[in-house]
Amino acid sequence: MSENAEARPRAVGVRDVAALAGVSRQTVSRVLNEHPDVAPETRDRVVAAMDELGYRMNNAARALGTRRTRTIGVLASDALQYGPSRSIAAIEASAREAGYWVSTAYADSGDADSVRAAIEHLRAQAVDGLVVFAPHARTLDVLKDLDTGIPTVALHTADCSAHSVDQVAGARLAVAALADAGHRRIAHLAGPADWLEAEARASGYEAELAARGLGFRMTVCGDWTARSGYEAAAEVRASGATAVFAGNDQMALGLITGLRESGVDVPADVSVVGFDDTPDAEYFWPPLTTVRQDFDELARRAVAALVGEGEAIASAPVAPVAPVLITRASVASPR
């Protein structure tokens, strides 16, 4: 006597689509998963029914059945350097294209507890794969300790050659540019000693100097910030170096400002090369000669490795991404 058949407006599901299309739920499922064995005509009917009903798949249900969430977890550093930020966006883009979701957690890469907590968080989320920004030795340690059993790829680290920019080569490029300009006393404004990329760059500095038979060595450690570069200026000045290879662009900026404040001109008195090629570097004063890294490419590879897991790993072991020297005005010949 009443139309109470429509008790409560449940969300539309495969069952509804199936009913409307006059097929079984299973067939709808097949269409959903692009299974080959579905008659084109049947598929069309199903598809039509789907968008007539405004059907949207329920991921929770799918995940429950397949035990796969199609989600990639990203453990990022809360330091928010330029490079990593780029990488995250690139990861998301690649992942989305591959039909994956991205769940992020930020941690202080130097703090083991913070890293542990973030990874546990991601793990609880049941991500299918993990991209870990492991710029810090400690981050890798935690990763090994935890042994998540989840496919993982480390980024911005020194361990995994296929997914990193060749830091040593980059550093050598920078030092070579300085040496080629005629400098013989080249200092290194390094990143924190326990950062893997800092270490790699430092060894590149050492290697290039050694290869050229240059005996002068002078290293001062900063913490990646412009402030630390600024504070390093005094030491650099006292060392008598005529050129500095800075571990990143921001420290180079601080260094240049610090030098200038004490009457030392760049590049007239001291030449400087940075690392990263942030968008701002071109507009520093003077425009900064630096080493560019292709973060986007890095991210693409990381996601491909995770998503492709098991297919076409046969492809040749990929070489590290090659860095490129960007020549601008912060390098000149010594007086």
Add this chain to the structure above:
Amino acid sequence: MSENAEARPRAVGVRDVAALAGVSRQTVSRVLNEHPDVAPETRDRVVAAMDELGYRMNNAARALGTRRTRTIGVLASDALQYGPSRSIAAIEASAREAGYWVSTAYADSGDADSVRAAIEHLRAQAVDGLVVFAPHARTLDVLKDLDTGIPTVALHTADCSAHSVDQVAGARLAVAALADAGHRRIAHLAGPADWLEAEARASGYEAELAARGLGFRMTVCGDWTARSGYEAAAEVRASGATAVFAGNDQMALGLITGLRESGVDVPADVSVVGFDDTPDAEYFWPPLTTVRQDFDELARRAVAALVGEGEAIASAPVAPVAPVLITRASVASPR
């Protein structure tokens, strides 16, 4: 004859915990959800069983039942400005603390299709709430069109007063600093006209000038990049302005470099104030006077609004976050 009773090692679930603790699955579920009506002693037994078995909750199953994913979607801009980057990390931190996950999607905020795709992506993910970076008028349009039915809060936008830094006030602060130093011809290096924050800052510029009875107006639009600031230098010079309020720190950097290249000194000839207070601004040459925004606070509020949904909204309507002027060396009195 064989111990094949242990057929396949299925993941431990509530059922296993329940068995070990000698209770029903439902009771385990209650413990999991911190339901009040559980005898302390029973709870202890369950908890003990849980970590004896190394139990981990399955979110997919929970989501299937509750129809809530405990995930917050973040639609971010792929422009990767300093502020938004900070905000994302802060959002993640707040969300995690509240027991939520964060799923991100990046889009080109100026491109409606890109934004639409990103939002659809997040929506398919069935996020419980949405934080949208809507610095662009078009982003808001898409948002309104789509009408997702998901609780949403917009950030870095001009619409929603409670979740934004007061851009007009910030701009007035900047212009006032210049005017107080004695400048009467103050130009504005603005962001793109269709960016809401750019518009708000421009109107703050106008308002402060009007309030002081200053007649000079000169606005040139950039695109937030240092490059565009650099390119604007010629126009600024030609205008005869003795001071410039730049829409962000990066444009200020480019502007200063451009000015200097053509023999105009900052601040001796032209004073400059920026906006954002990026970490580098203090080490520009000269150190940049700028307006600081508290992005962390912004993010916290956004998450609180989403998570708190329905509880304690009674609290007084929160005021916009107040920006602060950071005084450094890029401002001087006109000759």
Add this chain to the structure above:
DNA sequence: TTGTAGGCGTTATCAG
């Protein structure tokens, strides 16, 4: 090529 039956791990509902 398509349909049927059962289960994935948790929460909701209603009894006790």
Add this chain to the structure above:
DNA sequence: CTGATAACGCCTACAA
């Protein structure tokens, strides 16, 4: 305060 039972929406068998 605790337990039984039935969803939740999809997928993996296997059968037709």
